Amino acid sequence: xxxxxxxxxxxxxxxxxxxxxxxxxxxxxxxxxxxxxxxxxxxxxxxxxxxxxxxxxxxxxxxxxxxxxxxxxxxxxxxxxxxxxxxxxxxxxxxxxxxxxxxxxxxxxxxxxxxxxxxxxxxxxxxxxxxxxxxxxxxxxxxxxxxxxxxxxxxxxxxxxxxxxxxxxxxxxxxxxxxxxxxxxxxxxxxxxxxxxxxxxxxxxxxxxxxxxxxxxxxxxxxxxxxxxxxxxxxxxxxxxxxxxxxxxxxxxxxxxxxxxxxxxxxxxxxxxxxxxxxxxxxxxxxxxxxxxxxxxxxxxxxxxxxxx
Amino acid sequence: xxxxxxxxxxxxxxxxxxxxxxxxxxxxxxxxxxxxxxxxxxxxxxxxxxxxxxxxxxxxxxxxxxxxxxxxxxxxxxxxxxxxxxxxxxxxxxxxxxxxxxxxxxxxxxxxxxxxxxxxxxxxxxxxxxxxxxxxxxxxxxxxxxxxxxxxxxxxxxxxxxxxxxxxxxxxxxxxxxxxxxxxxxxxxxxxxxxxxxxxxxxxxxxxxxxxxxxxxxxxxxxxxxxxxxxxxxxxxxxxxxxxxxxxxxxxxxxxxxxxxxxxxxxxxxxxxxxxxxxxxxxxxxxxxxxxxxxxxxxxxxxxxxxxx
Numbered sequence: 001x002x003x004x005x006x007x008x009x010x011x012x013x014x015x016x017x018x019x020x021x022x023x024x025x026x027x028x029x030x031x032x033x034x035x036x037x038x039x040x041x042x043x044x045x046x047x048x049x050x051x052x053x054x055x056x057x058x059x060x061x062x063x064x065x066x067x068x069x070x071x072x073x074x075x076x077x078x079x080x081x082x083x084x085x086x087x088x089x090x091x092x093x094x095x096x097x098x099x100x101x102x103x104x105x106x107x108x109x110x111x112x113x114x115x116x117x118x119x120x121x122x123x124x125x126x127x128x129x130x131x132x133x134x135x136x137x138x139x140x141x142x143x144x145x146x147x148x149x150x151x152x153x154x155x156x157x158x159x160x161x162x163x164x165x166x167x168x169x170x171x172x173x174x175x176x177x178x179x180x181x182x183x184x185x186x187x188x189x190x191x192x193x194x195x196x197x198x199x200x201x202x203x204x205x206x207x208x209x210x211x212x213x214x215x216x217x218x219x220x221x222x223x224x225x226x227x228x229x230x231x232x233x234x235x236x237x238x239x240x241x242x243x244x245x246x247x248x249x250x251x252x253x254x255x256x257x258x259x260x261x262x263x264x265x266x267x268x269x270x271x272x273x274x275x276x277x278x279x280x281x282x283x284x285x286x287x288x289x290x291x292x293x294x295x296x297x298x299x300x301x302x303x304x305x306x307x308x309x
Numbered sequence: 310x311x312x313x314x315x316x317x318x319x320x321x322x323x324x325x326x327x328x329x330x331x332x333x334x335x336x337x338x339x340x341x342x343x344x345x346x347x348x349x350x351x352x353x354x355x356x357x358x359x360x361x362x363x364x365x366x367x368x369x370x371x372x373x374x375x376x377x378x379x380x381x382x383x384x385x386x387x388x389x390x391x392x393x394x395x396x397x398x399x400x401x402x403x404x405x406x407x408x409x410x411x412x413x414x415x416x417x418x419x420x421x422x423x424x425x426x427x428x429x430x431x432x433x434x435x436x437x438x439x440x441x442x443x444x445x446x447x448x449x450x451x452x453x454x455x456x457x458x459x460x461x462x463x464x465x466x467x468x469x470x471x472x473x474x475x476x477x478x479x480x481x482x483x484x485x486x487x488x489x490x491x492x493x494x495x496x497x498x499x500x501x502x503x504x505x506x507x508x509x510x511x512x513x514x515x516x517x518x519x520x521x522x523x524x525x526x527x528x529x530x531x532x533x534x535x536x537x538x539x540x541x542x543x544x545x546x547x548x549x550x551x552x553x554x555x556x557x558x559x560x561x562x563x564x565x566x567x568x569x570x571x572x573x574x575x576x577x578x579x580x581x582x583x584x585x586x587x588x589x590x591x592x593x594x595x596x597x598x599x600x601x602x603x604x605x606x607x608x609x610x611x612x613x614x615x616x617x618x
Binding site: 076 | 385
């Protein structure tokens with residue numbers, strides 16, 4: 001039965017109408033950096049289908065190389081309701097070493113991010129007050145350093161194989177001294193693990209990946225870990241409501257229930273022949289997404305199952 | 310030493326100039342299907358930087374959901390020289406069940422792919438005579454079925470958790486009867502493996518993934534397996550030349566050497582203080598990519614290392 005449910009959920013996703021290629025390149029003149037910077041913005045497929053839906057924002061460093069990875073991982077996991085759908089803002093480099101080395105330009109780059117880029121993004125797009133910062137290697141070292149300096153600037157922090165060996169482990173020492181680390185995920189390559197032991201915070205080792213090959217799988221695993229509390233395999237509509245209320249307090253904004261949560265309750269209750277609960281889940285889906293392409297079919301199907309019984 | 314080399318290669322990639330967002334949506338009126346279909350085309354970042362460079366083409370089914378995954382995986386692996394850089398053509402669904410079920414519309418959809426879409430793509434873009442077809446679930450069943458019907462229509466075939474249980478395993482039986490399977494990769498979820506045993510052709514199980522979650526990691530692993538013979542960790546320029554000559558015969562077109570192959574020979578020979586071979590690799594890189602942003606730095610670096618010794 002579990003299998004049937006999975007396949008049905010998959011088909012629902014495959015039937016969605018053509019996504020818009022909502023992607024744009026933004027130029028921003030930075031006073032702090034005294035140069036013009038570029039941001040590659042990927043919007044969720046559903047962004048243009050609504051005038052009100054708003055999204056948290058993932059800021060992806062080394063954005064010239066990694067913008068597609070961030071967009072693919074967030075979009076895939078977001079559409080399935082594994083993580084919230086996110087706007088991706090990827091920032092290509094101009095002078096990587098200058099911007100991301102803590103004793104060089106990092107303070108300025110952090111200022112650029114928080115006082116110039118993020119406000120501009122939040123003005124231009126429909127955003128939620130939740131920002132996530134992600135980097136790899138040197139830009140992951142920057143991410144960890146930024147967390148120690150401005151822990152409130154971002155909600156979540158993703159570090160893919162951070163160069164923690166920098167400056168005799170200076171940033172690592174600061175990281176270990178902090179007692180209040182939350183929403184921080186580190187993903188490490190097999191290569192990196194062989195050089196160091198374990199760390200006392202959320203981290204995962206991908207033994208098959210090297211330092212350079214880490215970002216593709218790393219972003220996927222990091223997002224799942226960072227938002228591990230997001231999805232729920234609930235039995236009832238009430239459980240779904242309670243879960244996303246709790247999450248709203250945690251995330252600091254009114255988190256909307258992903259459609260997939262209603263499908264999940266629907267299918268589970270159909271399997272258990274709990275028709276009233278199934279119908280309730282379908283009503284909630286209809287109230288939330290009245291134009292969902294699967295609504296009519298699901299209604300007919302529920303009616304049919306009910307009659308068969 | 311291995312580690313230093315990896316980090317240098319990584320930096321080379323991170324320093325590349327801003328990629329173009331070369332992505333477009335194409336409409337194609339199909340006589341065979343009697344409807345207008347859409348193709349989402351992602352071009353390699355380097356596409357616009359050349360007037361002559363040509364690329365093999367990956368056709369991704371369930372393209373509305375999976376175009377970003379295909380673009381991210383091919384672009385990431387392509388830039389590092391793990392696989393050839395590819396043009397991705399993703400085809401969103403209109404009527405998934407009709408198009409991909411072998412005893413329904415599949416013959417027509419295959420005809421559309423081979424006689425309408427592919428020729429149009431090859432006319433409009435700079436392509437190499439190498440096509441790869443990829444699908445997931447029902448579209449992976451179609452991929453396997455198409456391979457049994459028209460084994461010469463594509464060079465490579467990727468099936469992510471194909472629905473081989475369809476019609477009492479009819480396609481599976483045909484697959485097992487073929488002795489000439491080449492360039493076929495099947496990736497399976499843990500869920501799928503628990504239902505069936507092993508298969509007698511290239512296949513990989515990802516135990517942590519479910520049927521629905523497979524595509525993101527599946528495309529990455531499939532591309533690495535399909536092009537497992539592409540990259541070479543060579544010691545000499547001569548080895549590189551010989552490798553890509555062999556590959557050219559295998560692939561059926563003149564395969565150009567990826568820049569990363571020259572960097573790899575360069576770094577390895579620098580480490581071993583084989584200066585002539587290092588300089589030769591650098592010359593070959595310069596001849597091939599005269600505007601590579603790292604060229605001047607690498608020349609200066611080699612000169613310096615040579616003097617130090």
